[in-house]
Structure formats: structure tokens, C-alpha cells
Amino acid sequence: MISENHTSKLNNNLLGLNVKSLTVNRHVINLFKGMFAVLPITWALPVDALQVKVTPNNPQLGDTLSVEINLDNQENGTNLTVASGKNTYPAFKIAPNQYRAFVPTTPLEKSGRRSFQVTGDGQVQNLAVNVQNRKFPVQRITLPPGKAGVDATEYELKRVAAFKALETPEKYWNGVFLRPNAGRMSTNYGVRRYYNGKFAEDYYHRGLDYAGGAGSAVIAPAAGRVALVGRVSQGFRIHGNVVGIDHGQGVTSIFMHLSRINVKEGDFVKAGQLIGAVGSTGAATGPHLHWGLYVNGVSVDPTPWRTNVVK
Ligand SMILES: [Zn+2]
Numbered sequence: 001m002i003s004e005n006h007t008s009k010l011n012n013n014l015l016g017l018n019v020k021s022l023t024v025n026r027h028v029i030n031l032f033k034g035m036f037a038v039l040p041i042t043w044a045l046p047v048d049a050l051q052v053k054v055t056p057n058n059p060q061l062g063d064t065l066s067v068e069i070n071l072d073n074q075e076n077g078t079n080l081t082v083a084s085g086k087n088t089y090p091a092f093k094i095a096p097n098q099y100r101a102f103v104p105t106t107p108l109e110k111s112g113r114r115s116f117q118v119t120g121d122g123q124v125q126n127l128a129v130n131v132q133n134r135k136f137p138v139q140r141i142t143l144p145p146g147k148a149g150v151d152a153t154e155y156e157l158k159r160v161a162a163f164k165a166l167e168t169p170e171k172y173w174n175g176v177f178l179r180p181n182a183g184r185m186s187t188n189y190g191v192r193r194y195y196n197g198k199f200a201e202d203y204y205h206r207g208l209d210y211a212g213g214a215g216s217a218v219i220a221p222a223a224g225r226v227a228l229v230g231r232v233s234q235g236f237r238i239h240g241n242v243v244g245i246d247h248g249q250g251v252t253s254i255f256m257h258l259s260r261i262n263v264k265e266g267d268f269v270k271a272g273q274l275i276g277a278v279g280s281t282g283a284a285t286g287p288h289l290h291w292g293l294y295v296n297g298v299s300v301d302p303t304p305w306r307t308n309v310v311k
């Protein structure tokens with residue numbers, strides 16, 4: 001601090017300036033300091049620097065943050081990790097010397113600064129982005145006394161959790177995601193709820209609902225491997241008849257309440273391929289399609305994936 005003030009005064013005197021604006025003054029200080037600092041800073045840089053970029057530029061809650069890492073040296077890609085908060089996310093190869101990790105954001109988190117630590121073979125790079133707040137609609141649900149709704153079965157929970165935890169290194173999707181049903185969107189992502197006047201802290205609508213008629217076609221929004229087929233008869237009480245598609249690299253889609261299923265586990269589907277039909281199986285009050293998009297096991301807003309290409 002003292003040294004800066006001194007430098008500033010010295011600098012102004014040297015240049016014969018009478019600088020009043022703090023901003024201009026700071027700029028002068030930096031220029032002055034820069035003359036002496038250039039060499040040591042250059043020497044301090046690692047030989048194979050990690051170049052990291054986070055997109056989108058102005059994310060909001062529900063967005064998928066894409067952390068792209070460019071390496072000068074391919075060998076540094078062997079142990080790449082991206083950490084944010086308490087979580088570590090896998091980085092997958094997307095091009096020669098290029099890796100990418102997805103960091104999900106949700107309505108349950110606070111908006112504001114989000115910091116990342118990218119680590120690759122002895123190098124560490126810290127960076128931060130600002131995640132903007134977003135107003136999510138609120139629903140008020142009244143349940144009759146003593147009726148808390150249907151409970152999922154243990155089998156159902158186990159199968160769905162295993163599906164959402166998939167981290168397949170291959171990337172199957174290509175281009176923007178398609179709308180999985182022709183019906184109008186009836187409930188948006190992220191809607192919060194009050195049950196009998198009490199705010200449900202952990203609840204948010206984990207996907208998009210489409211009000212397509214019973215029996216209307218459900219198509220794969222993007223290519224992938226069918227990694228989950230579950231039926232009411234097996235105990236899928238909440239999900240109903242359900243299909244899960246693994247798009248690869250930690251990205252999965254789940255389709256709930258189906259009346260019919262046209263695929264089996266292990267099938268590879270193309271974008272636009274018929275996978276089933278809209279129904280009201282499981283915990284559904286009427287026919288609709290629920291599409292949930294998960295990134296590293298966390299439900300994100302599918303809408304940006306519908307409008308922007310995530311390469
Ligand atoms: Zn839904």
C-alpha cells in the first residue's frame with residue numbers, strides 16, 4: 001500500500017501530471033509497475049498452461065456451465081478434474097488437446113459468484129463466473145389431511161439413481177436437442193411448490209412437461225443409448241413406464257408416465273427416433289410427458305440445450 005502511494009506520487013511527479021481521477025491514477029500505477037514486473041511474471045508462467053473458458057457468458061440458475069480446457073500438451077489431459085464447491089466433475093475429451101466438464105446449476109442454489117478449480121497434472125487454475133438469479137414460478141398444492149401422495153419403491157429409486165450416475169466417456173449427441181413431443185409445454189423447468197402452505201425447500205420441477213394427448217409420439221431429443229426401461233409392473237410407481245437415454249459424457253434424459261415403450265435397454269437411438277407414447281402412468285394426474293435432462297446426476301433446464309448447440 002505504502003509503496004503504491006509512493007510510486008503513484010513519484011510517477012505523477014516524473015510525468016509532470018496532476019492526475020485527480022483514481023481510475024486514471026491506477027492505470028498509470030499499473031503501467032509504471034508493469035515496466036519492472038514483466039520479466040518475473042513471464043518466468044513464473046508454467047510451460048504447458050491450461051487455458052480455461054466457461055460458457056455461457058451470462059449464466060442463470062438452471063443453466064449448464066460448460067468448462068472447456070485447452071492444453072498445450074496432450075499428456076496433461078490424463079488427470080484433469082474440475083472442482084466447484086464440494087463437488088468434482090469429470091472432464092471428457094472433445095477434440096485433440098481439448099477437454100470439457102459440465103457443471104450443473106439449479107434453483108436450489110444461491111445466485112452469485114461461483115468459483116472453479118481446474119487441476120491437470122500438477123497445474124491448478126482458479127476462475128469464477130457470476131450465476132444470475134432467475135425467478136421461478138410457484139405452485140400451491142393442497143393435499144387432503146393424512147395423504148402425502150404415492151411413495152417410490154426402493155427398486156425404482158435404485159434403478160433411476162444408477163441411470164442418472166452414468167458417466168460414459170463417449171459423446172452421442174450432436175447439435176441442438178429436439179422437442180420430444182409435439183404438445184404444448186404445460187409446466188416449465190424449476191417451478192417451486194408450497195404444500196398446504198409450507199414451502200418445499202428441496203422441490204423444484206426437474207424437467208419440462210408437454211401436454212401431448214394420450215398415445216401421441218415421444219421421440220428421442222438427441223442420440224444416445226437406452227440405459228433404462230422401467231415399467232409400472234416392476235414397481236415404477238412414481239415414474240410410471242419410463243425410458244432413460246444416456247447421451248454420454250454425464251448427460252442423460254428421462255421420459256416419464258409413458259403409455260407405451262418402443263425401445264429396449266441397450267438400443268442405440270438417433271435424434272427424432274420414436275421411443276414411446278404419452279400416457280399417465282405412475283404419479284400423473286393426466287396424460288403428459290415429463291422430460292428431465294440431467295447433467296452429472298443433477299436436473300438442469302433443457303431449454304438452453306434446445307436452442308444452443310453444446311458441442
Ligand atoms: Zn413434470
